Amino acid sequence: MPSRDRSRAGAGARRSVVEVSEELIAGLKKKAVTLRKHIIRMTHNAQSGHPGGSMSACDIVTALYFHVLRVDPSNPTWPDRDRFVLSKGHACPVWYAALAERGFFPVEELMTFRKLNSRLQGHPELGTTPGVENAAGAEGQGLSFSVGLALAARMDHKAWRTYCVLGDGEQDVGQTWEAAMAASKYGLDSLTAFIDRNGIQQEGRTEDIMP
């Protein structure tokens, strides 16, 4: 998040700018197609879920999981891992697809999405799915949770970063703005927030619902 007072930034914060090449972009685009295929199969198999919001977040989630995030699929709770928070939790098919492709659990398990006793429920659950970092479903809470994570990293003098994905419709929720103000106040430069600007939300175009 932008900071007005960089001097308060956490010690040990890592640079958030990454090198990219044409080859890397091509590889990520290919991986994003794979994730989109998973999303379609999962939601079709379940005959429910949120394919649209999952698909629109696909490029962001792919870039994070396949180039940026420092995570260890064989040790999902590695204390020094970067944290990924999906605030728009209804888009969890894209998260599950990325986690499976990254090796957190078998790709075949994706077909259990939204089934009884599955680890892949319709909204993310903390402690149920390997690699899932936050429970979500009620929109507007993820950035507050992310602010807490970033503050915790600073208090512990840790270099891990927090990445949060929000919906554009989710900007209607006041809690998101409270969290943004807190992130700015504390100069949390280890926190990066993305708004998935797909222009639509559940009941219409984002501009029409809350101009």
Ligand SMILES: Cc1ncc(C[n+]2csc(CCOP(=O)(O)OP(=O)(O)O)c2C)c(N)n1
């Ligand atoms: C607090 C709250 N109110 C309503 C909902 C119902 N809901 C589920 S998805 C959605 C649309 C969200 O729009 P956006 O954040 O833009 O997500 P996207 O369109 O990218 O999926 C809504 C309102 C919810 N999950 N939480």
